[in-house]
Amino acid sequence: xxxxxxxxxxxxxxxxxxxxxxxxxxxxxxxxxxxxxxxxxxxxxxxxxxxxxxxxxxxxxxxxxxxxxxxxxxxxxxxxxxxxxxxxxxxxxxxxxxxxxxxxxxxxxxxxxxxxxx
Numbered sequence: 001x002x003x004x005x006x007x008x009x010x011x012x013x014x015x016x017x018x019x020x021x022x023x024x025x026x027x028x029x030x031x032x033x034x035x036x037x038x039x040x041x042x043x044x045x046x047x048x049x050x051x052x053x054x055x056x057x058x059x060x061x062x063x064x065x066x067x068x069x070x071x072x073x074x075x076x077x078x079x080x081x082x083x084x085x086x087x088x089x090x091x092x093x094x095x096x097x098x099x100x101x102x103x104x105x106x107x108x109x110x111x112x113x114x115x116x117x118x
Contacts, residue, residue, distance in 0.1 A: 064117075068113060
């Protein structure tokens, strides 16, 4: 489902970097890897998730994120990152595609994204 007043997000897929142990290029987010590829998706519903604070000895971290409702057929998974409202977020787990069991209608894909600061 494409929301008429939805937002545009950018899905990032890691670049590659040569791994001498496997003797092949492997996905990598490192600065010296090839640049990530970008896929722009319009009409996305963006639902804010409550932020939390993780308090540990010597560290105060804030975790925030969104639930994204993307058009059907959008390819996204735990290996991706997403740029939403100017921030870069990690995708949590695999995407879930909704399918109506009575009609077969598939309105879209839902994923949760988060980032930790601090």
